[in-house]
Amino acid sequence: MLNSQRTATRTAASIFFVLATAILVPTVSRADDQxxxxxxxxxxxxxxxxxxxxxxxxxxxxxxxxxxxxxxxxxxxxxxxxxxxxxxxxxxxxxxxxxxxxxxxxxxxxxxxxxxxxxxxxxxxxxxxxxxxxxxxxxxxxxxxxxxxxxxxxxxxxxxxxxxxxxxxxxxxxxxxxxxxxxxxxxxxxxxxxxxxxxxxxxxxxxxxxxxxxxxxxxxxxxxxxxxxxxxxxxxxxxxxxxxxxxxxxxxxxxxxxxxxxxxxxxxxxxxxxxxxxxxxxxxxxxxxxxxxxxxxxxxxxxxxxxxxxxxxxxxxxxxxxxxxxxxxxxxxxxxxxxxxxxxxxxxxxxxxxxxxxxxxxxxxxxxxxxxxxxxxxxxxxxxEGFPIWGANTLLAVKWRNWKLHFYKQDTMFDPPQKLGIPFIINLYTDPREEKPTVDSWVMTPMLKIVASFQESTKGFPLIPMGTPDPYAPPSSN
CATH class of the missing domain: 3.40.720.10 (Alkaline Phosphatase, subunit A)
Structure with a gap:
């Protein structure tokens, strides 16, 4: 039973690895073993x-x-x-x-x-x-x-x-x-x-x-x-x-x-x-x-x-x-x-x-x-090439190459994040201060793929709520 549970767990985890690029690779070879x-x-x-x-x-x-x-x-x-x-x-x-x-x-x-x-x-x-x-x-x-x-x-x-x-x-x-x-x-x-x-x-x-x-x-x-x-x-x-x-x-x-x-x-x-x-x-x-x-x-x-x-x-x-x-x-x-x-x-x-x-x-x-x-x-x-940007438990933005897609507007830590009716896109090469949205809407496709990959990875492993006491184990391993 334990082995089957572990197999199921690893299968669920592999969904994320396929979508987000595998990271499990052999150890770097060096001239010595030190x-x-x-x-x-x-x-x-x-x-x-x-x-x-x-x-x-x-x-x-x-x-x-x-x-x-x-x-x-x-x-x-x-x-x-x-x-x-x-x-x-x-x-x-x-x-x-x-x-x-x-x-x-x-x-x-x-x-x-x-x-x-x-x-x-x-x-x-x-x-x-x-x-x-x-x-x-x-x-x-x-x-x-x-x-x-x-x-x-x-x-x-x-x-x-x-x-x-x-x-x-x-x-x-x-x-x-x-x-x-x-x-x-x-x-x-x-x-x-x-x-x-x-x-x-x-x-x-x-x-x-x-x-x-x-x-x-x-x-x-x-x-x-x-x-x-x-x-x-x-x-x-x-x-x-x-x-x-x-x-x-x-x-x-x-x-x-x-x-x-x-x-x-x-x-x-x-x-x-x-x-x-x-x-x-x-x-x-x-x-x-x-x-x-x-x-x-x-x-x-x-x-x-x-x-x-x-x-x-x-x-x-x-x-x-x-x-x-x-x-x-x-x-x-x-x-x-x-x-x-x-x-x-x-x-x-x-x-x-x-x-x-x-x-x-x-x-x-x-x-x-x-x-x-x-x-x-x-x-x-x-x-x-990119990553999601979380502010607490809110997905504020996504960064991909030299672009950033903002879902919320927030200029300082004291400003409550304001949900944007239309997310705005920033080209960090031409606008490093993130003040002038562009119309490069094609970049939303790879950016939203990053979001989708993350969301897919949570299906077998729900997010752990803040304040969760020990002992904790993910639902798939219970």
Whole structure:
């Protein structure tokens, strides 16, 4: 019976794979069998235009020489997108599935069992099974309680905050009382053990936490290299999410305000991690990825910058979803390459799994597409042409090649999405700010095929509602 259930499950899942291009392919062949280390650094609300390599840096009053050099040493993407909010982006990176599938399609605000169900299979679980030491340091935002914390989802150890940084402002808010709503805790935990709270996440701790995230990340890499074990170090920085407060040691370093000081601190923290990789002698065998979870911070006085794009997180505009991305892997990823090919953050699961030989689930619809040959320069073309854009549980738009089809109008996160009587089409080459609809209606055909493929894939695997408790199993496997 169990085998027949699994067969039925895989048959249902295969519908999606046929429609969305198969991603299950053999492991990348390498000259040796040594698995590469992975240092994955994810910034929080870092806009497309913040770093020098993307037109920011000194133009923002904040030189970013380390990250600019990292961009020159590998591949820099100019057309990679994430989801519209931080929880969905983190979910899609972790699971290789659009967050609408997993009940993680919006930032949770309490009152329900938020986060990933234990049925979801994360890249940390896949890499752990493949022999990696795994750790997450920083922001999680995919579950707040034991059972749904990083050490329950494949990470050997973790340190950081279970939710988000703006909660550090609660203690300074008028009328706030921890007797009514307790402050978020900075926590740590190890696989197989309950996580434990360390201290309240206050504004004071907010200024210090990224330095501690960096210190622990460095220590973890040092320990694993000494032990002779490949590592997956997921560094989930809390900067530049509001309140954008630099570490006291960086306060005033630029003379251009907290935002600039913060960017310089972030660049310095990345520099410490990269120096550790070099000093440990594992540079050539370490994949380094730096990216952001969505578009820029925009609350005054913490203004980020989306470069040439319009919009911020929570919107389907390019400024809300297009992010910086750079990857370095010496002798594998050609240095100095820049590409405008379409990639999505969800693709990181299949890409890293193929490179490392890790397991990709075949018992559920996967949205992740293997981009390993594209990233390593064996192909100049991405394996992806487009994707749906969700705002919470609403399909806001579809992107395909250089066009975007908007079903709703929404200029900021505070604007309710307004259903358009007639969807409008944008050519991003001629209108990067998405202000002048075109009449290129022929592009609706491939765009609507993307929507139809996604909808077809949900027939055997209904979307998981937000707040679904554990244990969870899809109807087809009950």
């Amino acid at each position: 698995k590469p280390n992975i240092l994955f650094i994810l910034a929080d609300n870092l806009g497309y235009g913040e770093l020098g390599a993307y037109g920011g840096g000194e133009t923002r009053g904040a030189p970013t020489p380390v990250l600019d050099q990292l961009a020159r040493e590998g591949l820099r993407l100019t057309n990679i997108s994430m989801e519209t909010q931080c929880t969905p982006s983190r979910s899609s990176i972790m699971t290789g599935r659009f967050a609408i599938r997993s009940g993680t399609y919006a930032v949770p605000f309490g009152g329900v069992p938020e986060g990933l169900t234990q049925w979801e299979f994360t890249i940390a679980e896949a890499l752990s099974e493949a022999g990696y030491a795994t750790a997450l340091y920083g922001k999680w935002h995919l579950g707040s309680h034991d059972g749904r914390l990083p050490n329950d989802q494949g990470f050997d150890e973790w340190y950081g905050i279970p939710r988000t940084t703006d909660e550090s402002l609660w203690s300074t808010s008028s009328g706030y009382s921890p007797d009514i709503v307790p402050l978020e805790k900075i926590m740590e935990g190890k696989k197989g053990e309950p996580s434990r709270p360390l201290e309240d996440y206050t504004v004071e701790q907010r200024r210090l936490i990224d330095a501690e995230i960096t210190r622990r990340s460095v220590d973890f890499m040092e320990r694993q290299v000494k032990a002779g074990k490949p590592f997956f170090t997921f560094v989930s920085l809390t900067q530049p999410h509001l309140p954008t407060e630099p570490n006291p040691s960086f306060k005033g370093v630029t003379g251009n305000g907290d935002w600039a000081d913060m960017l310089v601190e972030m660049d310095g923290n990345v520099g410490k991690m990269l120096s550790t990789v070099d000093n440990l002698g594992v540079r050539d065998n370490t994949i380094v990825i730096f990216t952001s979870d969505n578009g820029p911070e925009f609350f005054k006085p913490w203004d980020g910058w989306a470069g040439p794009w319009r919009g911020q997180y929570f919107t389907a505009l390019e400024g809300g979803i297009r992010v910086p991305f750079m990857v370095r892997w010496p002798a594998h990823v050609p240095a100095g390459r820049v590409s405008n090919e379409i990639v999505h953050g969800v693709d990181m699961f299949a890409t890293l799994a193929r490179i490392t030989g890790a397991h990709i689930p075949s018992d559920r619809p996967m949205d992740s597409i293997d981009q390993s040959e594209f990233l390593t320069g064996k192909s100049q073309k991405s394996n992806r």
